[in-house]
Each structure stands twice: as structure tokens, then as C-alpha cells.
Amino acid sequence: MASIFRFKQFEVDQSNCAMKINTDGVLLASLVDTDGARRMLDVGTGTGVIALMLAQRMIDSQVEAVEIDELAAAMASRNFNNSIFKDRLVLHATAFQHLQISDPYDLIVSNPPFYTDSLHNPDVRKKLARHTDLDFFRELLQFASSYLTSKGKIVLILPTQLAETVMALAVEHRLYRTAEIEISSFVGDPVIRKIVTFERMPTAMVDRREFVIYKSRGVYSESYKNALAPYFLAF
Numbered sequence: 001m002a003s004i005f006r007f008k009q010f011e012v013d014q015s016n017c018a019m020k021i022n023t024d025g026v027l028l029a030s031l032v033d034t035d036g037a038r039r040m041l042d043v044g045t046g047t048g049v050i051a052l053m054l055a056q057r058m059i060d061s062q063v064e065a066v067e068i069d070e071l072a073a074a075m076a077s078r079n080f081n082n083s084i085f086k087d088r089l090v091l092h093a094t095a096f097q098h099l100q101i102s103d104p105y106d107l108i109v110s111n112p113p114f115y116t117d118s119l120h121n122p123d124v125r126k127k128l129a130r131h132t133d134l135d136f137f138r139e140l141l142q143f144a145s146s147y148l149t150s151k152g153k154i155v156l157i158l159p160t161q162l163a164e165t166v167m168a169l170a171v172e173h174r175l176y177r178t179a180e181i182e183i184s185s186f187v188g189d190p191v192i193r194k195i196v197t198f199e200r201m202p203t204a205m206v207d208r209r210e211f212v213i214y215k216s217r218g219v220y221s222e223s224y225k226n227a228l229a230p231y232f233l234a235f
Contacts, residue, residue, distance in 0.1 A: 005049075007231045009056050010083040014047045016071045021049050023213070024193060025111045028157040029053035030227040031181055031195055031211065036151070037061060037107035043096050043140060044068070044110055048076030048089075053231055054109070055085035066092040066099060097139055101147050108144050108154040112136065137166050138173075141198075145173040148200065153178075155197045163194040176202035183211045 003015035014020050029050040034040075038061050042051040045065035055063045063085075067073040073093035080089040092099055113136060144154040154175065158166055160182075167177050179197035184190060189212075197207075215221045229235040 005047075006233060007052075008233060009231075010052050010079070010085070012047045012049050012052065012079050013075060013082075016075045017047045018069065018072065019046050021047055022111075024157050025050050026053065026228060026231070027183065027193075027211070028109060028111050028155070028195055029057075030231065032107070032109055032155045033153070033179065033197065034058050034061075034107060037153075039103060039105050039149075040064070040107040040109070041066065041096075041105045042109050044112060045076050045091070046072050046111075048079040048091070050109060050111060051076075051089060052079065052083055052085065055083070055088050056231070062088050062090070064090045064092065064105075066094060066096045068093075068095045096143055104147050104149045104152065106149050106152050108148065108152070109156070110140065110154075111157050112140065134165065134169065137169055141166075141170050141173040141175055144198070145175055145200075150200065153197050153199050155195060157193055157195045160191045160194055163196055167196065170198045174200065176200070177206055178203045179207040181209055181211050183213065185212070186214050186216075187212050 003013060005012045005014060005021050012021060030053065034057055037058060040054055040061055040063045042065040045051050045067045048065055051063045051065040055061065065076060067076055070093060073091060077091040080086055080091055148154065156166065175198040177196055178199045181195040182191040183193040185192060211223055212221045213224050225235045
């Protein structure tokens with residue numbers, strides 16, 4: 001993969017980032033409900049691509065991003081500073097647990113680590129970026145419970161099996177699933193990811209919808225192209 005990924009309104013240098021731009025991240029940024037979100041936080045920003053996409057979507061917003069990996073944080077900071085949105089982007093090179101919060105967030109998003117079963121990745125930085133245990137999610141949900149506005153949301157993209165576990169953990173922190181996007185590769189295929197929205201108030205009916213990435217092998221669906229058209233040069 002090329003070290004520079006060019007979008008319509010910005011570019012992302014990912015040469016020093018352990019986890020490169022991926023489908024999960026760009027789908028989260030393009031599909032998350034941002035209505036009313038003026039103050040947003042991207043947890044584990046990596047290259048900074050999610051924060052940059054959110055800044056493009058919401059022109060009156062302030063987007064903060066937090067990244068614990070020093071090299072990735074430096075790269076994200078440069079990507080922010082090289083963008084036309086630099087005045088609305090802030091990078092915190094630390095763990096989210098160490099943030100000093102002055103004002104609550106309307107929206108917290110994360111494309112989090114999700115390999116909870118094993119720590120056998122030999123690349124230490126990739127291990128840090130993609131391996132975790134459930135304590136990460138407990139702490140993230142506790143953070144959201146403490147620092148979301150009264151109508152704020154935390155939105156995560158998760159593998160299907162892990163999503164069920166995280167939903168149960170969220171309830172312990174008085175956060176409730178209110179919306180869910182089920183992502184599959186092709187029509188009729190199993191769901192491989194879920195974009196799950198949690199809020200403080202439960203809803204009588206969860207807003208569910210499906211999203212299919214491919215129309216046929218090697219051909220993106222219209223839904224995928226429409227979602228990424230504001231960002232990807234290819235569309």
C-alpha cells in the first residue's frame with residue numbers, strides 16, 4: 001500500500017503508522033450519525049483518517065483525536081497540520097485515560113483494537129494497535145459515560161461476535177445500544193462488522209440497517225460508492 005493516501009480534500013501519510021487506512025475506519029467515519037455533533041473525539045486515531053473525514057463532514061465542528069503510539073501520533077499530527085481543517089483538529093499523544101477534559105463530547109468514535117484472544121503478534125507496534133483485552137472496552141465505556149454530553153453518543157465498529165460482548169459491557173456503564181449498522185461483504189453473506197451506537201437513554205426499538213460492500217467480486221456496491229464518494233478520488 002502506498003505511504004500517501006490521497007483523498008478529495010486531504011491526504012494521509014501512513015508511512016510510520018502500524019495500522020494503515022482500512023475499510024473499517026473509512027466506513028465508520030462515513031456512516032456514523034454526526035447530527036448535532038460539534039465537539040468530537042476519535043479514540044485511537046492512528047493515521048488520523050477518521051478525524052479528518054469527520055472534520056470534512058462537519059464544517060463547524062471541533063475534532064480531537066487521541067493516539068498512544070508515539071510514531072503514529074506524530075504522523076497524525078502532521079496529517080492534521082497539512083490539511084485545510086488544521087484549525088479544527090487537535091491531536092493528543094497519550095492514552096484516552098490520561099486526557100484532561102474541560103468540556104464534554106457530543107460524539108466519541110473508535111475503530112478499536114479487537115483481537116482479544118491472543119497477544120502473539122511479533123510486531124510490538126501492531127500488537128499495541130490491534131490487540132487488547134476487555135478492560136480496554138470497559139475503560140472506554142466508562143470514559144464515555146463520564147465525558148459525553150447528555151445526548152451524546154459513542155459509536156464503535158466491531159466484529160460481530162465481539163459486538164455482543166461490548167453491548168453487555170455498555171449496559172454496566174448505563175450506555176445503551178440505539179442504532180446498529182450490519183456490514184457484510186456481499187448480499188446474503190454473514191455480517192462481518194457492526195457499527196454500534198450507544199447513548200445514555202435506551203430506545204424502545206434499535207435502529208437497524210444493513211450495508212453491503214460489494215455488488216460482485218471486485219465491484220463495489222452503490223451504497224459503498226455513495227458513502228465514500230465525498231472522500232475517495234476513485235468515486
